[in-house]
Amino acid sequence: MSEKHLQTGDALPPYPGKLRLFAMRFCPYAERSVLVLNAKNIPYETVFINLDHKPDWIFYYSPKGTVPALEYEAGKGIFDSNIINFYLDEKYPEPPLQSADPLRRAQDKMLVENFSGAQAAYYTAAFNSQALQSSHLETYQKGLDLLQKELETRGTTYLNGNEPGLIDYTIWPFLERFQALPLLGKTDFAIDKSKYAVLVTYIEAMKNVPAVKSYYLPPETHAKFTESRSKGDPDYNMLDTSAVCCMRPRKKKE
Numbered sequence: 336m337s338e339k340h341l342q343t344g345d346a347l348p349p350y351p352g353k354l355r356l357f358a359m360r361f362c363p364y365a366e367r368s369v370l371v372l373n374a375k376n377i378p379y380e381t382v383f384i385n386l387d388h389k390p391d392w393i394f395y396y397s398p399k400g401t402v403p404a405l406e407y408e409a410g411k412g413i414f415d416s417n418i419i420n421f422y423l424d425e426k427y428p429e430p431p432l433q434s435a436d437p438l439r440r441a442q443d444k445m446l447v448e449n450f451s452g453a454q455a456a457y458y459t460a461a462f463n464s465q466a467l468q469s470s471h472l473e474t475y476q477k478g479l480d481l482l483q484k485e486l487e488t489r490g491t492t493y494l495n496g497n498e499p500g501l502i503d504y505t506i507w508p509f510l511e512r513f514q515a516l517p518l519l520g521k522t523d524f525a526i527d528k529s530k531y532a533v534l535v536t537y538i539e540a541m542k543n544v545p546a547v548k549s550y551y552l553p554p555e556t557h558a559k560f561t562e563s564r565s566k567g568d569p570d571y572n573m574l575d576t577s578a579v580c581c582m583r584p585r586k587k588k589e
């Protein structure tokens with residue numbers, strides 16, 4: 336998979352004849368859909384987009400130009416991580432990633448909704464420090480408390496049960512990024528190992544889930560990208576090795 340982000344003026348690569356996900360390597364919402372595609376072993380290709388210089392063709396698939404967007408048939412798109420993921424779970428039922436119980440499915444959706452405050456607080460802490468207030472830290476910790484309590488109540492390795500499911504793949508990309516906050520100087524946002532022992536055990540288990548492991552980035556990498564974005568010059572291609580690998584030394588002129 337090339338990690339190069341295509342930008343304004345770059346051509347849309349030819350349709351690969353399989354699902355295609357438009358993403359940005361550091362986007363937590365795009366990661367949600369990557370994880371579901373991985374968990375279901377669905378063949379797909381990823382096209383990364385520079386979100387500051389978007390190629391025109393992203394708007395065919397995603398009217399607001401946001402990622403992720405899924406090209407499910409040549410030229411036809413579905414946008415929004417949750418819409419994509421529910422579609423994938425219905426269209427490709429194996430393995431099912433949601434409970435068969437309608438009440439549990441509703442509870443999972445409420446959990447995602449109730450956790451969204453912590454996500455917003457993370458964004459402020461990571462990208463908009465000047466606006467950071469004590470209420471953001473409180474909301475963030477409420478989100479951690481909520482997850483830990485839910486894990487305790489459910490008594491399973493994952494929120495979905497003894498196998499990870501949609502609820503885990505929806506929340507995980509944020510937990511992955513939360514761990515970059517102390518490296519960005521936001522030490523109050525560190526996840527305390529003794530206070531959040533159950534949550535920390537869950538985080539370690541999630542890191543080892545194959546669908547997660549193959550796309551996981553360590554906190555240092557997230558911190559590096561976040562710093563570049565905060566300075567107004569996001570280094571989208573920082574993981575792209577294709578430019579280095581394919582540059583050949585020029586032949587000296589005789």
Ligand SMILES: N[C@@H](CCC(=O)N[C@@H](CS)C(=O)NCC(=O)O)C(=O)O
Nearest residue numbers: 362363364386401402403415416417
């Ligand atoms: N609700 C959307 C949010 C997607 C989103 O905000 N993606 C960001 C990148 S992480 C984006 O595309 N930003 C570019 C923009 O808003 O123009 C989803 O779940 O897919």
